[in-house]
Amino acid sequence: MMSNQxxxxxxxxxxxxxIGALTSLASFASPKWSNRLSNTFALLASSLLTFLMIxxxxxxRDISINLNFNTNIPFFTVKFNIDxxxxxxxxxxxxxxxxxxxxxxxxxxxxxxKKNISIxxxxxxxxxxxxxxxxxxxxxxxxxxxxxxxxxxxFFLVIFEHGKEEVQKxxxxxxxxxxxxxxxxxxxxxxxxxxTGSFNFTSINLQSxxxxxxxxxxxxxxxxxxTKAGIIPVHIWLPYAHPVAPSNxxxxxxxxxxxxxxxxxxxxxxxxxxxxDLWWGVLVLCIGIVSALIGIAxxxxxxxxxxxxxxxxxxxxxxxxxxALGIMLIARASNNLxxxxxxxxxxxxxxxxxxxxxxxxxxxxxxxxYSAHTKNMEKLGGLIKKMPLASVFIFIGCLxxxxxxxxxxxxxxxxxxxxxxxxxxxxxxxxxxxLVVILMVAAAALALTGALVAFCFVKFFGICFLGxxxxxxxxxxxxxxxxxxxxxxxxxxxxxxxxxFPNYAIKLIDSVGSQLIYIKxxxxxxxxxxxxxxxxxxxxxSIPSGLIALLLVVLGAIVLLVVMALRKRxxxxxxxxxxxxxxxxxxxxxxxxxxxxxxxxxxFRGLFKPVRDLEITEGIAPYHIxxxxxxxxxxxxxxxxxxxxxxxxxxxxxxxxxxxIQTGSIHAYLMYFFGIMVLMLLYYSFTA
Amino acid sequence: xxxxxxxxxxxxxxxxxxxSKIQHKxxxxxxxxxxxxxxxxxxxxxxxxxxxxxxxxAPYVYFITSLAAAMCLPVVYxxxxxxxxxxxxxxxxxxxAGRIFMALAGLDTGxxxxxxxxxxxxxxxxxxxxxxxxxxxxxxxxxxxxxxxVFSIYDYVVENSSNTFSTINIxxxxxxxxxxxxxxxxxxxxxxxxxxxxxxVHEAMTLEYSGxxxxxxxxxxxxxxxxxxxxxANILIPLGLNAESLIVGLGIYxxxxxxxxxxxxxxxxxxxxxxxxxxxxxxxxxxxxxxLGFLTRFVLR
Numbered sequence: 001m002m003s004n005q006x007x008x009x010x011x012x013x014x015x016x017x018x019i020g021a022l023t024s025l026a027s028f029a030s031p032k033w034s035n036r037l038s039n040t041f042a043l044l045a046s047s048l049l050t051f052l053m054i055x056x057x058x059x060x061r062d063i064s065i066n067l068n069f070n071t072n073i074p075f076f077t078v079k080f081n082i083d084x085x086x087x088x089x090x091x092x093x094x095x096x097x098x099x100x101x102x103x104x105x106x107x108x109x110x111x112x113x114k115k116n117i118s119i120x121x122x123x124x125x126x127x128x129x130x131x132x133x134x135x136x137x138x139x140x141x142x143x144x145x146x147x148x149x150x151x152x153x154x155f156f157l158v159i160f161e162h163g164k165e166e167v168q169k170x171x172x173x174x175x176x177x178x179x180x181x182x183x184x185x186x187x188x189x190x191x192x193x194x195x196t197g198s199f200n201f202t203s204i205n206l207q208s209x210x211x212x213x214x215x216x217x218x219x220x221x222x223x224x225x226x227t228k229a230g231i232i233p234v235h236i237w238l239p240y241a242h243p244v245a246p247s248n249x250x251x252x253x254x255x256x257x258x259x260x261x262x263x264x265x266x267x268x269x270x271x272x273x274x275x276x277d278l279w280w281g282v283l284v285l286c287i288g289i290v291s292a293l294i295g296i297a298x299x300x301x302x303x304x305x306x307x308x309x310x311x312x313x314x315x316x317x318x319x320x321x322x323x324a325l326g327i328m329l330i331a332r333a334s335n336n337l338x339x340x341x342x343x344x345x346x347x348x349x350x351x352x353x354x355x356x357x358x359x360x361x362x363x364x365x366x367x368x369x370y371s372a373h374t375k376n377m378e379k380l381g382g383l384i385k386k387m388p389l390a391s392v393f394i395f396i397g398c399l400x401x402x403x404x405x406x407x408x409x410x411x412x413x414x415x416x417x418x419x420x421x422x423x424x425x426x427x428x429x430x431x432x433x434x435l436v437v438i439l440m441v442a443a444a445a446l447a448l449t450g451a452l453v454a455f456c457f458v459k460f461f462g463i464c465f466l467g468x469x470x471x472x473x474x475x476x477x478x479x480x481x482x483x484x485x486x487x488x489x490x491x492x493x494x495x496x497x498x499x500x501f502p503n504y505a506i507k508l509i510d511s512v513g514s515q516l517i518y519i520k521x522x523x524x525x526x527x528x529x530x531x532x533x534x535x536x537x538x539x540x541x542s543i544p545s546g547l548i549a550l551l552l553v554v555l556g557a558i559v560l561l562v563v564m565a566l567r568k569r570x571x572x573x574x575x576x577x578x579x580x581x582x583x584x585x586x587x588x589x590x591x592x593x594x595x596x597x598x599x600x601x602x603x604f605r606g607l608f609k610p611v612r613d614l615e616i617t618e619g620i621a622p623y624h625i626x627x628x629x630x631x632x633x634x635x636x637x638x639x640x641x642x643x644x645x646x647x648x649x650x651x652x653x654x655x656x657x658x659x660x661i662q663t664g665s666i667h668a669y670l671m672y673f674f675g676i677m678v679l680m681l682l683y684y685s686f687t688a
Numbered sequence: 689x690x691x692x693x694x695x696x697x698x699x700x701x702x703x704x705x706x707x708s709k710i711q712h713k714x715x716x717x718x719x720x721x722x723x724x725x726x727x728x729x730x731x732x733x734x735x736x737x738x739x740x741x742x743x744x745x746a747p748y749v750y751f752i753t754s755l756a757a758a759m760c761l762p763v764v765y766x767x768x769x770x771x772x773x774x775x776x777x778x779x780x781x782x783x784x785a786g787r788i789f790m791a792l793a794g795l796d797t798g799x800x801x802x803x804x805x806x807x808x809x810x811x812x813x814x815x816x817x818x819x820x821x822x823x824x825x826x827x828x829x830x831x832x833x834x835x836x837x838v839f840s841i842y843d844y845v846v847e848n849s850s851n852t853f854s855t856i857n858i859x860x861x862x863x864x865x866x867x868x869x870x871x872x873x874x875x876x877x878x879x880x881x882x883x884x885x886x887x888x889v890h891e892a893m894t895l896e897y898s899g900x901x902x903x904x905x906x907x908x909x910x911x912x913x914x915x916x917x918x919x920x921a922n923i924l925i926p927l928g929l930n931a932e933s934l935i936v937g938l939g940i941y942x943x944x945x946x947x948x949x950x951x952x953x954x955x956x957x958x959x960x961x962x963x964x965x966x967x968x969x970x971x972x973x974x975x976x977x978x979x980l981g982f983l984t985r986f987v988l989r
Contacts, residue, residue, distance in 0.1 A: 429831050552753075599811045
């Protein structure tokens with residue numbers, strides 16, 4: 001296939017998405033059909049796109065695919081350019097879109113007759129296509145257009161159930177944060193265009209941006225893109241928006257949309273900004289670590305809402321990705337190609353892996369909500385018996401995110417630790433001690449994060465699926481429909497495959513790396529490096545993931561044989577759980593989600609400031625307790641200490657201004673006009 | 689691997705024996721853990737009604753992952769080829785896998801003790817994880833190794849086994865000892881011999897288990913403990929790792945493990961179990977020692 005043919009197929013995919021959107025809208029009379037149509041077209045287009053992008057990354061890795069459409073607007077040409085980086089991100093989008101579309105067939109059916117499905121189907125398709133076009137945009141303006149489109153559509157999808165108050169609040173916070181981010185991005189783009197005179201990614205001359213301006217642009221981009229990614233402290237929209245959005249949308253948003261910021265950062269780092277100072281990387285690394293650690297701490301300790309837990313965990317994962325990205329920037333600034341390719345691989349691999357297992361987990365949360373009608377962990381429990389198949393796949397997602405070998409999360413976590421180890425061993429002999437110490441702190445923090453992730457997902461799976469059921473709703477839960485199970489299963493299988501055969505994913509990332517690094521770092525000839533320094537081929541760097549899986553299977557088989565032999569001689573009795581000799585245990589005596597995480601709340605009490613309230617109704621004697629009520633709550637640190645003072649001061653100044661300047665008297669306003677006009681005339685006369 | 693499988697219960701017996709000796713008791717035979725395991729394997733099982741397949745599978749997963757971890761860390765230098773060219777990080781994540789399954793099994797029975805044990809066990813391991821990783825990174829990020837591959841580390845360690853008692857090794861050894869005590873649920877952190885609601889951690893998690901399930905869990909814990917000791921013996925005190933013959937190598941290895949066991953026994957007898965919420969202090973001390981080791985290697989030279 002030549003590049004023109006790929007381009008044609010790419011256009012076909014985009015058109016398929018648009019057809020999906022339109023037919024969904026057209027069949028508004030029958031919500032059932034609009035659901036089917038929108039998902040079928042999304043599924044079709046995404047499958048085609050997946051094959052197309054894999055083909056592009058494997059067989060035509062040296063060419064870029066260009067699509068140009070001329071417009072009459074000055075400076076604005078609609079130009080798409082799919083290089084390997086774009087192709088890799090399109091691949092992530094389309095893989096997640098396939099799985100999520102499959103999931104939506106049944107999941108959306110419970111909204112039928114409650115909500116307008118046809119508009120949802122339309123927006124759903126447009127959301128996917130806006131992200132696809134975002135990563136294929138070849139100039140800043142187009143990037144901004146699709147960025148806005150993606151943000152707006154996702155806003156409408158988040159407020160799909162707009163009748164509820166919490167949804168409205170989430171929507172408000174989301175749109176405010178999104179626009180704060182977009183404002184920063186726009187400012188950065190204006191600065192880039194002002195210095196380079198070009199909006200095109202490919203024709204921007206990196207050297208024409210002076211270092212001071214580049215620093216400023218970098219900070220603006222970091223805030224702007226970081227808002228979408230959900231880095232701390234601009235993360236506050238995530239824990240509101242994800243829980244209220246429909247689960248398929250949360251899966252797309254968390255699996256893919258927040259990765260658009262990662263794409264943006266990589267794109268701007270390599271194509272727009274000069275190499276920069278070391279502190280860029282250190283800054284990103286620090287932000288990444290803080291996000292990872294605080295994200296996971298919140299995920300464990302401050303919520304019993306399954307989707308909010310997952311949202312905080314997304315913050316954590318974005319933090320891990322950013323930490324690797326920080327090392328990438330450090331490597332770029334210090335011109336270490338080996339470290340650069342290694343960290344790029346870590347970033348992209350974790351991006352892909354997180355997209356897969358996080359969409360699996362969000363869909364799992366959707367499946368729980370679909371069959372048990374609650375998102376509150378304290379009302380769930382024992383679901384493993386009600387939905388055995390779904391629970392197996394969600395379990396795989398939990399193992400994957402906790403970095404258990406041989407699942408995919410392990411591979412990328414390993415890559416990130418290896419990146420840190422390689423950078424320490426590179427910088428230590430160079431006497432850059434401050435950097436080494438920062439890297440050491442990063443490693444320790446990431447280790448703590450990794451262990452807390454295991455804590456978090458044991459809580460998630462253990463409380464929701466194991467033990468006794470805690471409510472009637474959970475008691476009546478059933479296995480969700482076949483398409484849903486299939487979606488969960490395919491994501492779980494993908495987790496396993498990416499874990500056992502990460503070399504195929506790394507091969508795809510290879511083509512991204514060779515193009516990006518080769519193009520932009522022409523000073524050193526990439527191909528002259530000895531081949532064993534290449535991550536994919538270096539046996540000292542790769543781990544035999546297939547062998548590990550095999551080892552586990554073989555040991556498992558041996559143990560199985562031993563157990564079979566022992567089984568003949570022994571007898572298994574099923575009996576009640578040990579209840580200390582009292583009356584029968586009930587579900588309220590189990591450990592709750594809040595109780596499970598209490599120790600962590602106490603240890604991190606500086607961050608959470610936990611408050612507990614114990615109300616006891618006494619009976620005939622002080623020790624005879626009739627009823628008790630225990631409530632505990634944590635403080636949202638950043639909202640309380642960062643955002644609230646900010647909002648309060650804005651309101652305060654607005655009030656001041658209202659009473660001093662905007663008094664409501666027309667005379668005064670006319671005087672303002674006059675005064676401004678005089679000032680402008682004076683300015684004009686002096687400058688001209 | 690099979691060697692570790694065979695000898696690991698012995699060292700728990702040795703620790704118990706040492707503790708008894710210091711208390712002027714006779715104590716059980718050092719082979720008592722073997723007798724216990726055989727007894728447990730023969731016994732019938734009681735399985736909770738509430739539990740699911742996770743509960744039944746967890747002991748075996750715990751055992752298998754510990755065994756796999758043992759396989760990744762050869763006991764003598766000559767057998768390093770059997771390490772499958774894996775990595776120290778793989779070993780750590782094998783333990784994570786086992787721990788996740790055990791913690792889930794604790795929640796699976798619906799008993800309060802199980803949940804409490806799982807929560808505490810995960811907390812403790814999370815607290816010592818930074819120290820553990822720093823030790824591994826200090827070993828692996830050495831510019832002459834630049835890798836956490838077990839194979840390269842063994843090679844490097846054997847070449848440099850002459851300066852075994854360097855400051856770095858001593859610091860890392862101390863940190864690793866603290867991590868090992870926490871990870872294998874030993875005294876200042878957890879008390880393996882008590883069944884008191886308020887203090888038990890690992891035992892609370894496995895409270896419902898009986899028969900061969902319990903045997904496999906015990907075995908998994910023994911192996912895990914020995915894997916940590918092997919790490920200390922072979923990588924942090926590499927003295928004698930370069931022995932020519934396999935038998936001499938094994939002998940030196942056993943000797944070093946016995947020394948570590950005596951150390952653990954003496955520590956156990958001289959300390960009391962900490963409160964759960966003073967464990968962060970314990971973990972931070974381990975972390976600081978590891979940080980000192982790190983700084984000695986990479987910054988202060």
